[in-house]
Amino acid sequence: MLARLFDGAARLVPGEAARLLPQARIGGPMPWVIAIMVALTVISAAAALALDNVAENARAEIAGGITVQVVEGAPGERARQTQAALAVLEADPRVTEVRQVPQEELSQLLEPWLGAGTLEDEALATPSLIDAQLDNEVTAPVLRDLRAKLEPIAPAAQVDAQANWLGPVFDAMRSLKLLALGLVALLALTAAAAVWLAARTALGSNGDTIEVIHHLGGTDGQIAAIFQRSVGIDAFIGGIAGLLLGLAAVMLLGAQFAALGSGLVAGGGLSLGDWGLLLAVPLIALVLAMITARATVLAALRRKL
Amino acid sequence: MGTGAGSIVEFDNVGLRYGTDREVLSDVSFTLYPGSFYFLTGASGAGKTSMLKLLYCAQRPSRGVVRMFGNDMITLPRHRLPDVRRRIGVVFQDFRLVPHLSAFDNIALPLRIAGMSEREITKPVADMLEWVGLDHRADAHPATLSGGEQQRVAIARAVIARPEILVADEPTGNVDPEMAVKLLRLFEALNRLGTTVVVATHDVHLLRKVPDSLIMRLDKGRLSDPTGALRYPPRREREAN
Numbered sequence: 001m002l003a004r005l006f007d008g009a010a011r012l013v014p015g016e017a018a019r020l021l022p023q024a025r026i027g028g029p030m031p032w033v034i035a036i037m038v039a040l041t042v043i044s045a046a047a048a049l050a051l052d053n054v055a056e057n058a059r060a061e062i063a064g065g066i067t068v069q070v071v072e073g074a075p076g077e078r079a080r081q082t083q084a085a086l087a088v089l090e091a092d093p094r095v096t097e098v099r100q101v102p103q104e105e106l107s108q109l110l111e112p113w114l115g116a117g118t119l120e121d122e123a124l125a126t127p128s129l130i131d132a133q134l135d136n137e138v139t140a141p142v143l144r145d146l147r148a149k150l151e152p153i154a155p156a157a158q159v160d161a162q163a164n165w166l167g168p169v170f171d172a173m174r175s176l177k178l179l180a181l182g183l184v185a186l187l188a189l190t191a192a193a194a195v196w197l198a199a200r201t202a203l204g205s206n207g208d209t210i211e212v213i214h215h216l217g218g219t220d221g222q223i224a225a226i227f228q229r230s231v232g233i234d235a236f237i238g239g240i241a242g243l244l245l246g247l248a249a250v251m252l253l254g255a256q257f258a259a260l261g262s263g264l265v266a267g268g269g270l271s272l273g274d275w276g277l278l279l280a281v282p283l284i285a286l287v288l289a290m291i292t293a294r295a296t297v298l299a300a301l302r303r304k305l
Numbered sequence: 306m307g308t309g310a311g312s313i314v315e316f317d318n319v320g321l322r323y324g325t326d327r328e329v330l331s332d333v334s335f336t337l338y339p340g341s342f343y344f345l346t347g348a349s350g351a352g353k354t355s356m357l358k359l360l361y362c363a364q365r366p367s368r369g370v371v372r373m374f375g376n377d378m379i380t381l382p383r384h385r386l387p388d389v390r391r392r393i394g395v396v397f398q399d400f401r402l403v404p405h406l407s408a409f410d411n412i413a414l415p416l417r418i419a420g421m422s423e424r425e426i427t428k429p430v431a432d433m434l435e436w437v438g439l440d441h442r443a444d445a446h447p448a449t450l451s452g453g454e455q456q457r458v459a460i461a462r463a464v465i466a467r468p469e470i471l472v473a474d475e476p477t478g479n480v481d482p483e484m485a486v487k488l489l490r491l492f493e494a495l496n497r498l499g500t501t502v503v504v505a506t507h508d509v510h511l512l513r514k515v516p517d518s519l520i521m522r523l524d525k526g527r528l529s530d531p532t533g534a535l536r537y538p539p540r541r542e543r544e545a546n
Contacts, residue, residue, distance in 0.1 A: 212401045215361060216462075217391030218418045219384075305365065305383070 030198050030231070034238025034285060035245065037191040041184050042246025042281050043253075048180035049274040050254075055173045058166060063137050064096075065162035066146065068130040072156035075125070081154035082128045088149055094134050094142070101129035138163060191285060192292045195235075199227055199296040214304070224297040228290045235289035239282025247278065312336045312372075313469060313501060314360065319369035321355055328367070329355045330526045337470070337503070342496045344512050345505040347523035353474070353505040354398065356523060360472045360503060361395045362386055374469070391419060394468030394500075396476045400459040402447040408458045409434065409443040415466040433461045436491065438484075452479040460488055470501045477511060489514055 068085050072078035082100060089098045106129060107116075114124070134142065138161035150157045163170075203210065213223055254270070270278075314337035321330040330352045337343065347353050358364040359371060362378065371378040373389055381389070394415075402411045413430045434440045437457040447455055456479045463471060471492065477485035493515060496502045506512075512520060522529045 208401060209403050209405075212403060213414070213418065214387075215363065215390060215395055215401075216415045216418050217387045219387045222418065302383070305363065305386070 028234070030194070030234040031238035031241070033194045034191060034235050034289065035242035037187050037194070038239050038242025038282050038285050039245040039249070040242075041187045041191075041285070042243060042278050043249050044180045044183040044187065045281060046246070046250040046253075046270065046274075046278055048177050048184065049270055049277065051173050051177040051180065053269065053271070053274070055170055055177070059163065059170065062162040062166065064134040066132050066134060066138055066143070067160050067162055067165075068132065068150070069127040069158045069160075070130075070154060070156050071127040071158060073125045078125075078128055078156070081156050082130065084153040085130060085150050085157045088153060089130065089132050089146075092146070092149070094136065095132050096135050097133035099131055101131055188285075188288060192288055195231055195289045195292040196296045199231065199293045200300065202227060202230070203297060203300050210301070211304075220298055220301040223301060224294045227297045228294045231293035232286060232290045235286045236282075239285045242285075243279070243282045246281070250278070311338060313339055313374055315370070315372040316359070317370040317372075319359065319366045319371055321352075321359060321364060322367045328526060330359075330366075330523075333369070333526075333528050335521060335528060337501050339469070339501055340496065340499050341501050342493070342515055342518040343501075343503045344515070344518050344520045345503055345523065346507060346509070346512070346520060348507065351523040352526040353507075353523055355526075357395075357472050357474050357503070357505055360470070361393050362390050391415070391466070392469045394463035394466065394471040396456075396460050396463045396471070396473035398474040398478070400447070400455045402455055402458055402462075404447050407444045407446055408439055408450065408454075411447070411458050412461045412465055414462060419466060429465060433465050437461045437488075453481065453484060456480055457484070457488070460491070464491065464495055464500075467495070467498070468500060470503065471495060473502070473504045475506055476504060477506070477508065485511070486514060 068089070070078050070082045070085060072081055086098060086100060089095050106126065110126065136142075143159060143161055147159050150159060210223055250270075258269075316333050316335050319330060319333040320328045322328045333356065345353050345356060355364070359366060359378075360373075362373070365371075365379060374392060376385070376389060378389075403414065406414070409430055412433055413426045416426045416429070431440065431443070434443050437460065439454060439457055439461075442450060442454060445454075447458070450458065456476065460473070460476055463473065473492070476492075477488055480488065489511065492502050492504065504511075512518065
């Protein structure tokens, strides 16, 4: 496709004729518009990729996890049902790992809310917890089956998939990722609109030159190639500037998030492929700008004789 | 009318109107043959420029038939127009030089559009610049050229690709009499090489300077034939025989 895009340019503009249109270059707005669009696209795309990585890592970590809470007030009965549930889970072929969460760990979990030493107080009944890891994703039928197995021997046991707890977090992340992708699409549309507007303006202000080229036997493709080349150079300059700006912002933000040290955020690092995708943004912008310029010019020329 | 064998342009009952205005050309019929030299005369507003626009494919007629190089110009698809236009050289009344290009590049433009390489272009363009006396202004841009110099660049651009038809709208309007004669000699030289030349002018003195020329006169959009240019063979050949 790129070869086809440049085909007309190669025929008409081997050198001097490339200057058929006056070039504003850095002085004109187009490289700067494209630079800003590319920078914002790189930042938005990086945000979308980072959120996707966070969600993926978290999901992979808890995909097969279930938690069994034995909510029983009487300590003896609670201990009995807990042991019974542990036995059922250990015997289940789908369960790869199971452990009762130790009392000390529970105390540490609850300490921020209930204060130190609360669990030693017999008056405050706290459920016992079992963590289990299944060999596959925890689906609704699997949960139903486990609940059915535990019901007769541990009626106080409540079985939940760990993924369910983080469901709202994943939903929020998915929304943010879609928002970032939406922004990327909007920025691409805006960039295309800016190129369309610039090409239309250039067509208007170079109408006489275009007419002359037509009268000398120039084809629409040759004329479109002149504009395409001009927009392509602007997009290249703007794309590189925007990429550098965007990458600097992404690295700065990445360093700040990494300094937070949070487990969830730590999973949001960008992979080599992600960086490759970000590096491709200016190239995509270049192709998009050239296609838009060509389509705009050809559509306008089609209305002339 | 309009079925002449070997003709390169045929107009048959052609009318042209812009929008819904009255016709600026009406019932125009003639045939142009290869190697002929025509003057198109008429008062201002007679329709000379409109007729030239039909000849260099800037307009399609509102009615009638226009055939150029065997193509029906009413039905010819738009994408095939460039091929027809490359066989026509045009000298515009207002020159229409590309303002951002030097005299050299303006003259080279038809050759570049035709796909010639830079190596093939350099010598003919330099020769042409020398011929029109502008070799010392090759790098000058149109804004820095006088009216006469611009006109010479426009003429050089129109003839550089050796067109089969040369259409010129008042080509000597901005040059001194000496240069006007020189330019007419260039047109004659091209004509001798087989190019059909159509020069629109209201300068009656110019007509006498090309004795073998034929004259088409436009009056209020209608064509008259004082030299028998519209019949074939032209009157002088009929008389000679």
